[in-house]
Amino acid sequence: MNVLLKSATIVDPKSDFHNQTVDILxxxxxxxxxxxxxxxxxxxxxxxxxxxxxxxxxFDSSVSFGEPGYEERETIENGLKTAALSGFTSVVxxxxxxxxxxxxxxxxxxxxxxxxxxVDLHPLGALTKESKGVDLAELFDMKSAxxxxxxDYQKPIxxxxxxxxxxxxxxxxxGLVMSFPQESKISGLGVMHEHVTSTSLGLKGxxxxxxxxxxxxxxxxxxxxxxxxxxxxxxTAKSVELIRAAKQKKLNVxxxxxxxxxxxxxxxLVNFNTNYKVLPPLRSQSDIDALIEGVKDGTIDMVTSDxxxxxxxxxxxxxxxxxxxxxxxxSAFGALQTIFTLKKTIDLLTKGKERFDLQSSSIQQGEKANxxxxxxxxxxxxxxxxxxxxxxxxxxxxxxxxxxxxGIYANNxxxxx
Amino acid sequence: MSELSVNHLLGIKYxxxxxxxxxxxxxxxxxxxxxxxxxKVPSLRDITIANLFFENSTRTKLSxxxxxxxxxxxxxxxxxxxxxxxxGETLIDTVNNILSMKVDMVVMRHPNPGAGVFLSQHVDASxxxxxxxxxxxxxxxxxxxxxxxxxxxxVKGKNVVIVGDILxxxxxxxxxxxxxxxxxxxxxxxxxxxxxxxIDKLGVKVETxxxxxxxxxxxxNMLRVQNERMDISYFPSTREYTQQYxxxxxxxxxxxxxxxxxxxxxxxxxVEITSDVADSDQAIILDQVQNGVAVRMAVIYLLASKIKx
Numbered sequence: 165m166n167v168l169l170k171s172a173t174i175v176d177p178k179s180d181f182h183n184q185t186v187d188i189l190x191x192x193x194x195x196x197x198x199x200x201x202x203x204x205x206x207x208x209x210x211x212x213x214x215x216x217x218x219x220x221x222x223f224d225s226s227v228s229f230g231e232p233g234y235e236e237r238e239t240i241e242n243g244l245k246t247a248a249l250s251g252f253t254s255v256v257x258x259x260x261x262x263x264x265x266x267x268x269x270x271x272x273x274x275x276x277x278x279x280x281x282x283v284d285l286h287p288l289g290a291l292t293k294e295s296k297g298v299d300l301a302e303l304f305d306m307k308s309a310x311x312x313x314x315x316d317y318q319k320p321i322x323x324x325x326x327x328x329x330x331x332x333x334x335x336x337x338x339g340l341v342m343s344f345p346q347e348s349k350i351s352g353l354g355v356m357h358e359h360v361t362s363t364s365l366g367l368k369g370x371x372x373x374x375x376x377x378x379x380x381x382x383x384x385x386x387x388x389x390x391x392x393x394x395x396x397x398x399x400t401a402k403s404v405e406l407i408r409a410a411k412q413k414k415l416n417v418x419x420x421x422x423x424x425x426x427x428x429x430x431x432x433l434v435n436f437n438t439n440y441k442v443l444p445p446l447r448s449q450s451d452i453d454a455l456i457e458g459v460k461d462g463t464i465d466m467v468t469s470d471x472x473x474x475x476x477x478x479x480x481x482x483x484x485x486x487x488x489x490x491x492x493x494x495s496a497f498g499a500l501q502t503i504f505t506l507k508k509t510i511d512l513l514t515k516g517k518e519r520f521d522l523q524s525s526s527i528q529q530g531e532k533a534n535x536x537x538x539x540x541x542x543x544x545x546x547x548x549x550x551x552x553x554x555x556x557x558x559x560x561x562x563x564x565x566x567x568x569x570x571g572i573y574a575n576n577x578x579x580x581x
Numbered sequence: 582m583s584e585l586s587v588n589h590l591l592g593i594k595y596x597x598x599x600x601x602x603x604x605x606x607x608x609x610x611x612x613x614x615x616x617x618x619x620x621k622v623p624s625l626r627d628i629t630i631a632n633l634f635f636e637n638s639t640r641t642k643l644s645x646x647x648x649x650x651x652x653x654x655x656x657x658x659x660x661x662x663x664x665x666x667x668x669g670e671t672l673i674d675t676v677n678n679i680l681s682m683k684v685d686m687v688v689m690r691h692p693n694p695g696a697g698v699f700l701s702q703h704v705d706a707s708x709x710x711x712x713x714x715x716x717x718x719x720x721x722x723x724x725x726x727x728x729x730x731x732x733x734x735x736v737k738g739k740n741v742v743i744v745g746d747i748l749x750x751x752x753x754x755x756x757x758x759x760x761x762x763x764x765x766x767x768x769x770x771x772x773x774x775x776x777x778x779x780i781d782k783l784g785v786k787v788e789t790x791x792x793x794x795x796x797x798x799x800x801x802n803m804l805r806v807q808n809e810r811m812d813i814s815y816f817p818s819t820r821e822y823t824q825q826y827x828x829x830x831x832x833x834x835x836x837x838x839x840x841x842x843x844x845x846x847x848x849x850x851x852v853e854i855t856s857d858v859a860d861s862d863q864a865i866i867l868d869q870v871q872n873g874v875a876v877r878m879a880v881i882y883l884l885a886s887k888i889k890x
Contacts, residue, residue, distance in 0.1 A: 188752075220653070353812060360782035364594065364696035364750060366716030371778070435702075436695035481691040482672060 165207040165578050166191045169537070174198075175219040177508045179527040188218065190533045193576030198529055209578070215541055217506075220525055221253025221534040221574050222513040225420055226396055227471040227493065229316065232273070233262025233374040238473040238554050240274070242284045246471075246552040249491040249581055251513070252370040253574040254284040256520060259295065259316035266290035266301040269311035273286050282577035286312045286520060288410060291330055291341060295319050302338050312520040313394060315342035318443050322348055325383055331391030340520065343382050345403065350374035355484060356562070357445040365433065367475070367483060370445050371398040379403050383410045386417055394519060395419040397470055398576045399444035402452030408463040418519050419463075421455050423472040423499050424559050425488060432559075438479045438486035439559045442470075446559075456503065459512065466516030469496040473555030488557040495546050497538060498565025506540045509567075537570040537580070544568065585883050589708040591697045592717035593758035601762060605727055607879035608625045608872070609636050610668035615651060615874055621739055625654040628885045633689045634711070635661040635672075635696075639719070641711050645688050648877035653710030654885075655714055657684070671724040672696065673703050673764065680706050685888050689713075692733045696731065707884045715749050715810070721845050724876040726763060729800055736765035742794045744826060745853055748775045749811065752804060752845045757785055770794035771826060774815040775806075791826050795836055801811065803828055819852055841865060867870040 169188040174181045180198075187202035188195060204210060227247065230237035238246075249526050255275060271287045278285035283299035287304030293299045295316035303314050314334065317368065320343075321327045327343055334341050343580035345514050356362050358369025379395060383406060386393045393405065398419050440446055458464040464567045469492025478487040494500075500509040512537075517524045525534045544567045548556050571580035593601075604887070614622055630649050634642055642658075649656045659679065676687060677701050688709040691699055694716035701708045712718040729736050740759050747753045747769045760767045761784060769776060769784035781787050788794040795801055806822065816822050828842065842864040852858050858864060 265667070358778060360779045363777040363780055363783065364712050366754060368715075369777070436698050480671075480673070482691070482699055483695045484693040 165193070165576055166206070167220065167573060167578055168202060168204050168208045168210045169216065170210055171216060171345065172537070173217045173370045174527050175277070176527045177216055181527065188527070189208070190573060193424060193533055195527065195529055195531050195533045201512035202237045210538070211580075213537065213539065215539040216570070217537050217538050217540055218527060219510045220514050220527055220536070221523070221572055222251045222408055222536050223254045223515070223517050224252050224471065224493065224496070225256045225466050225470055225516050225520065226258060227255045228258040228260050228473065228489070230261060231248070231453065232276070236475045236554070240277045240285070242276060243553070244281045244285060245579070246493050248572050248579040249552050250567040251497055251538055251572060253492060253534050253536065253572050254517065254522065256286045256288060256312060258317040259288050259290040259315065264290045264295045266293050266295070266304065266306075268305040268309040271306050271311045275310045275461065282572060282574045282579045284575070286310070286522065288313050288315045288342070290314065291316045291321065292326070294388070295324065297323065300326070300333065303334055303339055307337060313340035313342050314524065315396065316344065318344050320346045320348045320378060324385060327382060328385045328389055331389040331393060336393045340391065340392050340394055340482060342396055343378070344399055345375045345378045345382070345395050345400045347374045347377040347381070350377060355441065356433055359430055359448060361430045365436065372402065372447065372451070375400050375444060376402045376406060379406050383407075383415065384418065385454055386410070386415050387413070390416070392416045397422045397425070397444055397468065398464070398475060399425045399447050399451060399455070400555060401451045404454045404463055411463060417567075418465040420466045420516070421459065422466045423467055423496055424470070425505060426452060426455055426467070427499055428475060428559060432496050436483045437511050438481070438483055438492060439557050440560060441483065441486050441488055441490040442490050442559065452466065466518060466568040467500065467512045469493050473553045474557045475555050479557050490557055491551065491555060492558070493555045494534045494552055494562040495551055495558060495565060497569055498544070498546060498567045499560055499563070501540065501566040502564070533573050535573045537572065538567060539570065542568045542569045584887060587671070588884070588887055589697070589701045590606060590719050590880055590884060591701060591708060591710045591829055593719045593722050593755045593762065594717070596762070598762045601723065601726070603766050603878065604723055604879045604883065607883060608875040611878040611882070612872065615878075621651050621653060622732040623653045624730055624882055625885050626651040628658070628686060629684045630653040630686045630688060630881065630889070631684045632656065632658045633676065633679070633687055634659070635689070635691045636712070638690050638711070640873075641756065644870070644873040644879055645711060648874050648881055651696055651874070652878055652882055654881070664865065671823035672700065676700060676706075680704060686885060699834050705841050707888055709880060709884065715754070716836035717755045718751040719755050720873070720877050720880055723880070724869055724873040725756055725802060725843060725845065726759050727872050727876050728843065729841070731796065731868065731872065733799065736760060739765045739800060740768070740798045741765050741800045742770050742788070742798040743801065743802045743804060744770045744791065744794065744828070746775045746806045747771050747780065747804070748777055748815070749807040750767050750804050756802060756837050757783055768794055768797060772816050772822070791828070792832065795828070795832065795840060800841045801828065802845070804845065805847065805849055805853060823852050827853055827855065828858050830857040830861070833858060839863060845871060846870070
């Protein structure tokens with residue numbers, strides 16, 4: 165599709181036009197010209213939007229949809245549309261479907277379903293068969309079909325020998341192993357962060373110790389195996405410390421943090437609102453401070469929305485019975501801008517691809533156009549009207565956010581609200 | 582006449598000290614009523630109350646039912662074992678079905694913390710929390726404070742220790758809030774495994790030695806160990822628990838002063854409390870039970886007076 169973006173401010177430090185307001189001509193999916201003013205002799209579609217800013221396309225390393233098996237939560241089609249309208253041109257999809265994505269055929273199904281979409285979908289394969297934590301899934305075979313890493317979504321591998329073997333085995337083909345940081349015997353039946361708020365609500369606490377113990381274990385095993393480990397969605401101050409130390413030791417480890425864990429605390433749960441029931445749980449302000457420091461100094465490699473649509477039947481119930489998870493794609497940009505500068509926000513939204521061996525582009529003449537369009541200055545209160553997902557379980561509902569997304573241009577397609 | 586600041590009784594943490602004062606003054610009146618030959622008043626003849634018990638209860642259920650009947654309310658009882666809950670109906674649907682039969686008030690016991698709060702957000706009735714998981718049991722805390730006030734003249738300035746399984750106890754939490762609102766000093770005492778790790782942040786003293794705790798206090802509220810709520814063993818044996826956290830007459834006699842002993846029931850004689858203590862004048866356990874009816878009458882009466890017909 166041929167498009168002329170008018171008066172777009174480029175936010176891309178790698179571009180020659182960084183911080184400049186220019187016209188951008190895109191022909192057949194490629195940026196053919198960037199200039200102060202471009203005329204439109206061929207009468208291409210012109211895009212003029214209020215305070216239009218563009219960056220290279222955003223990336224999210226942890227989203228869940230539900231198809232196959234949980235289409236009532238989200239379908240691949242609407243999930244990818246949600247991603248596009250939230251600014252994401254590339255998402256890594258968790259394997260938490262029914263059945264779990266644990267074979268070459270399952271991965272191929274997802275790739276086929278998403279084929280031709282503006283958004284690139286990169287499936288994760290389950291690390292163990294049916295994500296049961298017992299036997300390794302066919303990791304190499306899934307990688308051949310396009311799985312970018314191996315992860316039992318939010319299911320801790322309790323057997324340390326299994327994670328040892330996984331790290332050793334995957335290193336044969338440079339595979340990336342992911343391990344959910346939670347020691348399940350310590351977390352027990354905890355449903356929120358263990359602290360004074362859990363005590364005052366009578367809800368069982370999930371102590372920070374559960375996460376830190378598992379990370380410490382995995383880092384020891386990583387050092388022994390010399391494998392390649394990604395720890396998704398860390399949430400405590402000490403976890404940041406542990407990973408910082410591991411990186412100083414040059415271990416091949418990366419980690420992410422969920423955006424809501426950078427902004428919301430356990431105190432938000434005082435009314436038993438199940439939209440705040442997430443895993444890892446919302447923790448304390450001191451954890452948030454340490455996590456933000458970790459993001460700033462690079463200890464934390466990427467942020468994620470950890471987008472997880474849950475249907476109302478599994479959220480509008482007693483807190484103990486509600487499922488974990490929040491949607492996050494739609495609010496990601498607006499939420500990040502409440503704590504980071506625009507420059508840092510865009511940096512974070514475009515980081516992490518290389519860890520999954522995915523190509524990254526830049527806004528340059530001659531490059532493939534993979535672009536997010538947004539207005540960074542508009543403040544608003546996030547409501548259900550801002551939600552594209554089939555499920556409406558957002559922990560940012562009624563929160564004040566900053567910055568709206570217009571859409572994306574990617575894979576030769578323009579997707580705008 | 583003044584009224585409560587709330588439309589539901591979901592927990593003590595949602596009340597203020599004037600609310601508690603009002604409940605106690607109203608309970609004084611009802612206590613006088615229930616000691617008359619004719620123990621009934623016609624106050625709530627136009628009110629229908631549903632007692633929904635999704636968890637076993639004997640004394641709380643009886644106490645509420647008696648309180649409701651002495652106020653002349655129409656009462657229906659419902660317990661989970663007879664219900665459609667086991668068929669997969671949601672809590673909101675269950676309650677809305679009952680409310681559609683023109684019920685004004687719901688007294689609910691439920692195993693999940695926050696169930697009362699959740700219900701109050703989604704259904705149109707006045708909710709009284711009769712215990713929600715390990716969250717709150719507000720009427721128990723009110724009757725406990727009422728009983729302290731009756732025995733010692735006031736709650737303010739008194740040292741009260743809550744002994745036992747604090748981790749799984751809604752009674753402990755509601756008592757902490759109620760006692761603090763009235764200006765008492767609160768301590769919790771028990772094995773470290775049964776004390777929430779961050780409970781000191783609620784402004785209570787924490788003690789693991791029972792003798793020290795008893796020496797400090799004016800009142801000891803002995804809680805039952807809630808074995809049914811434990812996923813693993815938090816102490817090696819009942820025998821060993823009793824050795825450290827059981828109150829017996831010899832221990833009480835060795836203290837410098839005579840303290841008041843309370844227990845929310847049901848008591849496990851010989852475990853947290855020996856018979857000679859439970860049956861002594863120091864214990865006000867049966868006074869608590871009697872006061873429970875008066876306090877619950879007061880709560881229901883005050884909430885009913887806020888219902889707009």
